[in-house]
Each structure stands twice: as structure tokens, then as C-alpha cells.
Amino acid sequence: MATELMMKTRWAGILLIIAALGASGCASMSADECAISDWHTIGYEDGARGYSADNIGRHRKACAKHGVAPDFESYQAGRKDGLRQFCQPSRGFNLGASGGRYNGVCPSDMEFDFVEAFNSGHQLYNLRASVNSATKQIKAMESELEQTKDDIRTAEAALIAKETTMQDRVLLLADLKELSERIGQLEAEIVGLVEERAIAEQQLATYQSVLADTGY
Numbered sequence: 001m002a003t004e005l006m007m008k009t010r011w012a013g014i015l016l017i018i019a020a021l022g023a024s025g026c027a028s029m030s031a032d033e034c035a036i037s038d039w040h041t042i043g044y045e046d047g048a049r050g051y052s053a054d055n056i057g058r059h060r061k062a063c064a065k066h067g068v069a070p071d072f073e074s075y076q077a078g079r080k081d082g083l084r085q086f087c088q089p090s091r092g093f094n095l096g097a098s099g100g101r102y103n104g105v106c107p108s109d110m111e112f113d114f115v116e117a118f119n120s121g122h123q124l125y126n127l128r129a130s131v132n133s134a135t136k137q138i139k140a141m142e143s144e145l146e147q148t149k150d151d152i153r154t155a156e157a158a159l160i161a162k163e164t165t166m167q168d169r170v171l172l173l174a175d176l177k178e179l180s181e182r183i184g185q186l187e188a189e190i191v192g193l194v195e196e197r198a199i200a201e202q203q204l205a206t207y208q209s210v211l212a213d214t215g216y
Contacts, residue, residue: 034063039071040078047082050095052103083107089117093216096121099129120216127204134197138190145186152179 029037046055056079059070085091087106092114095102098121106114158164159172 029059029062031066031068034066034068037070039074040081042070043075043078043080044082044085045078046075047079047105048085049082050086050091050103050105051079052105053079080107084110087111087114089113092117093121097124099125117216120211120214124204124207124211127200127207130200131197131204134193134200138193138197141186141190141193145183145190148179148182148186152176152183155179 042059043056053076056070056072056075059075063070083105084107087110092102096118102115102118104111155172155176159169159176164172
């Protein structure tokens with residue numbers, strides 16, 4: 001019972017440390033955190049997040065203000081354990097699919113499968129980005145098209161207004177010519193982008209089918 005109680009107490013402390021790190025984003029540590037921290041747990045948390053070994057430098061800098069030095073060996077041992085949690089293929093796929101970066105931290109016996117999954121996820125990210133980019137451009141051009149049509153209506157109304165001078169009419173006619181040409185350009189570009197998006201959507205759907213067959 002005593003051993004069980006000690007284990008529960010230890011894990012409760014670990015969870016509190018992890019929660020504190022998550023809340024602060026590991027940006028800084030207080031004097032108390034530096035003094036009582038379980039450096040194995042901090043290393044594990046950094047490893048589980050895929051952080052490089054250099055991340056201990058941030059902890060060292062934060063704790064140096066309080067005259068406390070990290071336990072490097074415990075940190076490294078914890079980080080090594082945490083990396084085995086991070087370097088799962090499913091984590092690699094999700095990292096790639098979210099547009100994240102891989103920092104080359106996985107151990108050699110896990111890196112191949114992790115990178116392969118990461119690349120699969122990153123390909124999905126790129127295909128989605130292509131569809132989203134085309135959609136964004138189409139919306140922007142459609143908005144410009146509507147504004148240009150409004151500008152034409154305004155210019156046409158000014159053109160026939162009684163108070164408009166001959167000189168202003170000449171300028172308005174030139175503006176109308178440019179606006180009409182811009183409408184033609186926008187309509188052509190929108191058609192092209194719609195076609196590009198359709199191709200990208202088909203590529204995305206095909207790739208998602210492939211991923212479904214592979215278990216992702």
C-alpha cells in the first residue's frame with residue numbers, strides 16, 4: 001500500500017508539472033518550478049512534443065535567473081522516452097497534415113516509418129492548400145469583379161449626367177474602356193481558377209481514397 005501511495009503521489013506531481021508547462025507554453029519557469037521540477041518529466045514532455053535537444057537551453061536560461069541549473073542527464077533520459085511517444089507514425093502523419101515541421105529528432109529505429117507517414121500527411125496538406133488557395137483567389141477576383149461592375153455603372157451614370165463637361169466625358173470614356181477590359185481579364189482568370197480548383201479537388205479526393213486504404 002505504501003508503494004502504491006508513493007507511486008500515485010509521484011504521478012500526481014508529474015501531472016501537475018506537465019499542466020504547469022502546458023499553461024506557460026514552456027516559455028519560462030518560476031523559482032519554485034525550477035527548484036522542485038522533475039527534469040526527467042520535463043524532458044519527457046519536450047520529447048513528446050518533438051522538441052530538439054536544444055530546448056533545454058530555454059529551461060537553463062529561465063532557471064539561471066533563479067540560480068538553479070537543470071539536471072541535464074535526467075532531462076535527456078526523459079526526452080528520449082518522450083520521443084518514442086512522439087515518433088509514432090500516426091503522430092508523424094498528423095504533424096504533416098497540419099503543415100507542421102519535422103526537426104529530425106526521431107531515433108533511427110523509428111525515423112523511417114515516422115518520416116514516411118509525415119510525408120503522406122504533408123502531401124495531404126499541400127493538396128488541401130491548393131484547393132483553399134484557388135478558392136481564396138476566386139473569391140477575391142469575384143469581389144473585384146463586382147466592384148469593377150459597380151465602378152462601370154457609376155462611370156456610365158456620370159457620363160450621361162448633364163453637369164458633366166466634355167473633358168470629363170473623354171476621361172470617363174477612357175476609364176470605361178479600362179474597366180471593361182479588366183472585367184474581361186477577371187472573368188477569364190476566374191474561369192481558369194475554377195478549372196484549376198476542380199483538378200485540385202479531384203487530386204485531393206483521389207489521394208484521400210488512397211490514404212483510406214492505407215489506414216490514415
